[in-house]
Amino acid sequence: MRMSTYIIKRTLLVVFSLFGLSVLVFVLARVLPGDPVRMMLGPRVEPWVYEQTKKQLRLDKPLYEQYFYWLMDVFQGNLGYSILTRRSVTADILEYLPASLELIFLGAIFQVVGAFLLGVIAGRYCYKWPDNVVRVISYIGISIPAFVMAIILQLIFGHILKWFPIQGVVSRGIPMPPKITNFYTLDCLIAGRFDAFLDVLWHMILPALALCLGGMLQDARIIRSGMVENKDKDYISMAMAQGLPERLIMFKYLLKPSIIPAVTVLGMDIAAMLANAFLVEMVFNWPGFSKLGIRFLLNTDLNGIVALVLVIGIIYSFVNVVVDIMVAYLDPRIRLMERGE
């Protein structure tokens, strides 16, 4: 099947999953104990206000009708009203999510570059000391949860060594640029404030590292073991027998098959980062979706939770599709072979 067919198939699958997810999340939210209307309005309110609000929120209609209306709303970008803030959830999300996304983006870049470098070095010097060092560090690094890593990094590089700031977005004394896109880095650039831009980046480095270190080391291991495993394959022996230069063999013929499993894992890594961002942001006081999420969670703001989960689900699925397409591009066997062959 050609590339375009593959892409379409994948996307349809994802859309289907998202529908299912929306149903799941919706049902979960509605079925649970607790009366959202009561929570919103408080205990002391006239009965007719209660009834009116209930009608307005369509909570008097049967479940499937509610779902239908809700879905229509979602497609129009209306994710409901937060019970707590009374604001549109969409507005809330749009305000806080971009900050998380830019953190994750930086983390992803670190991860790809780092994993690549470490993996290739370990593969090249297989069984010698650089390899062993990388392997040991990997084992330890993978086992440390992101939020623990965040605390450790903050302690060592923030408090003790004072190389990086401990928390926040900008240092004291540097005024923040006006929020236009809600991406802190972009807003700095748009306002032409290069000093603020650098300052924000400086604040982002530790949290981004905390997010990506686990995944980076895991990917490095995968790349390394791929290289070691493929080194003994016949097609590499053949390339060597033909006298191709070692550099060419390593960086072209050995590398390509070896990174494919790592790219496959990349999707899950981004998912992990999406999730871990929540915790890491808490540690570094980075105002991303965690600020929003915590508010929603601890106050059982159902609309908020549902909307947040849905949005994250969409982002994650999107990333997965992109990763799958990348893998299909790298490994022709996947896109050209029919299922079941």
Added chain:
Amino acid sequence: MKTSLMNKLREIEARFELKRKWYRFSRSPLSIVGLIISVGTIITAIAAPWIAPYPKHAELYTGLGERFQPPSLKYLFGTDHVGRDVLSRTIFGFRYSLTMAAVVLSLVVPVGVVLGLIAGYYRGTWIDTLIMRIADIFIAVPPLVLALAIAAVLEPSVFNSMIAVSLMWWPWYTRMVYNTASALRNEYFVQAAEVMGAGSFHIIFKEILPNCLGPILTKVTLDVGWVILLGSALSFVGLGAQPPTPDLGTMVAEGGKYMPDSWWISIFPAIAISIIILGFNLLGDGIRDIFVEEAR
């Protein structure tokens, strides 16, 4: 009686080539380290009341005279903001973490595996589609996010966080077993069994399952680490164990406010979490290596 037990053991050993596997396993020093750490963790958890120097500190206790003591000979890990010995609480924390892992996995593994086997065996039919689509829905959201959401809508407690983690964990097993089972489905030995008239039940459990054991066992071991991680993340946010329960995640969160001056309150539980995960990761890798060798 003794001899029949010995014979049974010998049978199992021969069937699964345990001696050979152990030999291979023992050649990797990292795997042995993993085994030691994992077993050590389990022993610590079980023997907590007897190992911890101040077992009472793990429950409702306040020693306001001894707050914020740095690590010393009296309190090896120091004391926290209420005067409790961090070491004892960490040891009890092992208990909570491992209990959670045990409970979650004993729920999730049987359910997930059986569903995966069924879906794999009936690949291509509506059973397959049904099961796998439901599984895909759960997989569509990053694990932590889903767990957070579920835990949030339930009351925060240890029990509910276990439910949350279980609910979102089972599809991973189903998927993995599904892949293996559906690949094996078309292998000759399965078709041979069918031709001989074996029933579906027999085929699924006696033919296909033993061949999936390798990846399943590996995943279970690695998952102990992951479940504990997820659990402590939930507690960290405040949705799992509530204070004063000495859950490792909760302890890290509580101590966060007192960084960096009283760093020991957060750091030691944090390191404890990491070591547990490290131990089970190494062990899981060792187990995986055994089965990979087999496959070669």
Added chain:
Amino acid sequence: MEIKDLYVSYKTYLGELKVLNGVNLKVGEGEKVGLIGESGCGKTTTMRAVLRILAANAIIKGGCINFKGKDILRMNDKELSEIRRKHVTMIFQDPTAALNPVFKVKDMLSDVIRFSIGSSSEKLTKEKIHEMCLKVLGEVALPDPERVLDSYPFQLSGGMRQRICIAMSLTAARDLLIADEPTTNLDVTIQDQVLRLIKNLVEERKLSVILISHALGAVRGTVDRVYVMYAGNMVEAAETNKLFSEPLHPYTQGLLQSVPKLTGTGFSEGIRGHIPDYVNPPPGCRFHPRCDYAKEVCRKETPPFFDVDGKGHEVACWLYGKR
């Protein structure tokens, strides 16, 4: 090329596999030599040692491989690279495994051409390389070379893949071609075609060949001389016809007898026993546990090659010589 007293072991979790136990082999210029033996006797290991593409856990414990006056085992990287690019080449047993699955044929072929034919003196243009790819594919009788170039290996049939491997190897070889069971993994109908192709190309370019096989028939029709290998040692060497008509080593005799015949009566016997454990190989002659004629000395010392008739028929057996 001459291999002298080659000892190679593999380090594994079971211990040290002492596979090659002093291998000797000679190939003259333009000569075609066959190498037969069971699976696992060390044929591939020997040949990989020649090109120094042994596995990572292999150790060369001794011996030398002389090619045009220099010892390959002691060459530096530059000289080794030259050998591989211009003089010696190898065709592998499994063409599917020998081609990188994630690259198109034209990528791999272009690289080989660029590095063996184009040297630092002439910079090859893309068009020129493309031209040469087509030419080379034509030489191995591949139909529709344009389509083949643009394909991935898994899209082609087994026979086609092997032809591509042959094409790639032959651009890189001027002197010696090592063919490691080139037809074993192919359909029977294709085997003959490929074998004949190899023969023709070898004749055309006057290459020396070492043809490895465990199919006696394939070897018989193709080579001038045959070596018989068992468990890491060469046990017999002779001109092809001489070997098949007058096998001297008990192993060779057993081997030839095991081939099922269409005429005659009864089933073939096979040789009793099995190949030795390389971790603890039998001392002395490694065949002695399976040999009906084993003597005391066979259990103690490995026999060297004894020249039996002064015309190149050599046997490594205590039956035909003394210390």
